[in-house]
Amino acid sequence: MPRKPKKEKKQITIIVGGVPRSVTMHPPSGREKSWHVYWKGLPTRRATKERDFDAAVQAVERMLSNGGQLPDSKFASMSDDEFVEIQRRHFKRTNAAPETLNGCLEAISAFQQITGVSPxxxxxxxxxxxxxxxxxxxxxxxxxQYASDKQREKKLSDDTIKRLSVDTVLKWSTALQAAFERASVNAGKKCIRNVVAPEKLLTGNPWKDFNWIENNNPVDVRQFDPDELLSVLNYFEQNFSTVTVAPLLAQTFLWSYARRREISSLKWSELRLTADEVHFDIVGKWGVRKWFRIPSRLYEDLLRIKTEGDYVFGAYPQQLRQHYLDYGHKGHAGRVRTDFDPSNFGDWFYHRIADWSESLPNGSACVHVFRKTGLQGAVDGEAENEKIAEDACVNVRVMTTHYTKEKERQLRAKSNRMFERIATSLPTEVLIRYGYTPRVIDPLVAKLEQAYRQEDWAEVERLSGELRRRDQAG
Known part of the structure; x- marks a missing residue:
């Protein structure tokens, strides 16, 4: 009597969500009574609980759509959609900027494409x-995407093409570590609950269990020098003379040491006029509230472009349309939307800074360099980094935001201190072009004002006495 034909291991392809997945089917053998399956990313092969091959294939389809587990499995793992939903829920709760969530999702996508791990x-x-x-x-x-795998391999192996930087990989890794923490039951308050069943939550964070790669060649922090601060204003005045909102935005960026989204969407309702001081009261990333002060002359220039709307830079669409018409580009002018969109304005300014800085000796730059320059100016103007970090509403170690809520008097005082520090750090020519009118001040009075800002009352008393004795002697 002939033997039954032996079942062999099979390699099949299953389409899940429009994406082909290659899986290996292992037949029943020994104590294993059902077909087992394995695909790239699984820690080990898993049982389909089906002895018939066709039924096993159907079971694999259900497993691929359910995070690698059968739908009726008590220990079903968290699916990719559930993992992403946890991230969306977190960023919605924190009222974070959309680009913050996008950065997290980009890191997740990169991890899956490079490692093949799914879920x-x-x-x-x-x-x-x-x-x-x-x-x-x-x-x-x-x-x-390339026409063939051979062409792709050839391109990826080309040594003349720049590789991903260590900074980029570490940025992704940091985002992924935070993402896994939000899905971990042992992460305390960082864990986002009520998205998946409690038994699906992770019990650990793999990003804490190995030594990360190190960046042995860190890139220097890019900042604008005085010549570049003047050059960017000249660039807009020479190439976009009609779009007067552009140089005014550049000036505001420097004095505000804020992010692109915060300033491109600046509103007149956020204006705070106190005595002869001009402040704006804004809420930035992570819901941090701060005031920043601008020079009076810059404020007067902003008033000249004021429109009926609430946005400070609301004149942008009309000015850009007129710019295109002046140069005979009616098609471009017709594509400019009539209403003001802060995101569009910020993107336009971002690309203009990229164009201007493309051939600079110090290297290309982006809008965020204004923030770095402003904060560096504050550090140069005063050596007490902890005090500067507190006044700028940023963390001392990495200059990131903190979450304290301040009264308006304290916010105004911080704004004034940052304003004076930045002014102290810049050359007179730059100050004048950026709307500031330098004051001729007695050196002793300047020291007294600095001691007052630092709340060094012993030094205030000493300098006040010295100033009083000098006036009596004179």
Whole structure:
């Protein structure tokens, strides 16, 4: 009597969500009574609980759509959609900027494409370490689609193409570590609950269980020098003379040391006039409230472009349209929307800064360099970093935001101190072009004002006495 034909291991392709997935089917053998399956990303092969091959294939389809587990499994793992929903829920609660969530989702996508782990909740420390090691070897164009695998391999192996920077990989890794923490039951208040069943939450964070790659060649912090601060104003005045909102935005960026989204959407309702001081009261990233002060002459220039709307830079659409008409570009003018969109304005300004800085000796720059320059100016103007970090509403270690709520008097005092520090750090020519009128002040009075700002009352008393004795002697 002939033997039954032996069942062999099979390699099949299953389409899930329009994406082909290659899986290996292992037949029943020994104590295993059902077909088992394995695909790239699983820690080990898993049972389909089906003895018939066709039924096993159907079970695999259900597993791929359910995070690697059968839908009726008591220990079903968290799916990719559930993992992403946890991130969305977190950023919605914190009222974060959209680009912050986008950065997190970009890191998740990069991890899945590079490692092949799916669902991402099954990732181990080895997978995370492999992600970092493989990512730094990839060219910056690694996501580009090619006609064939051979062409792709040839392009990826081209040494003349720039690789992903260690900074980029570490940025992704930091975002992923935070994302896994939000899905971990042991993360305390950082864990986002009521999205998945409690048994689906992770019990650890693989990003804490291995040594990360190190950046042995950190990039210097890019800042604008005085010549560049003047050059950017000249660039807009020479190339976009009709778009007067552009140089005024550049000036506001420097004095505000704020982010692009915060200033491009600046509103007149946020204006706070106190005595002869001009402040704006804004709420930035992570809901941090702060005041920043601008020079009176810059305020007067902003009043000249004021429109009926609440946005400070609301004249942008009309000015840009007129710019195109002046140069005979009626098609471009017709594509400019009539209403003011802060995001569009911020993007336009971002690209103009990129164009202007493309050939600078110090290297290209982005809008965020204004913030770095303003904060550096505050550091140069005063050596007490902790006091500066507190006044700027940023963390001392990494200059990131903190969450304290201040009364308006305290916010105004902080704004004034930052304003004076930035003014102290800039040359007179730059100050004048950026709307500030330098004062001729007695050196002793300047020291007294600085001691007052620092709340050094012993020094205030000493300098006041010295100033009084000098006046009596004179």
């Amino acid at each position: 991402i909740s099954l990732a181990t420390a080895d997978d995370c370490s492999r992600f970092q090691d493989e990512a730094v070897k990839l060219p910056k164009i690694w996501r580009v």
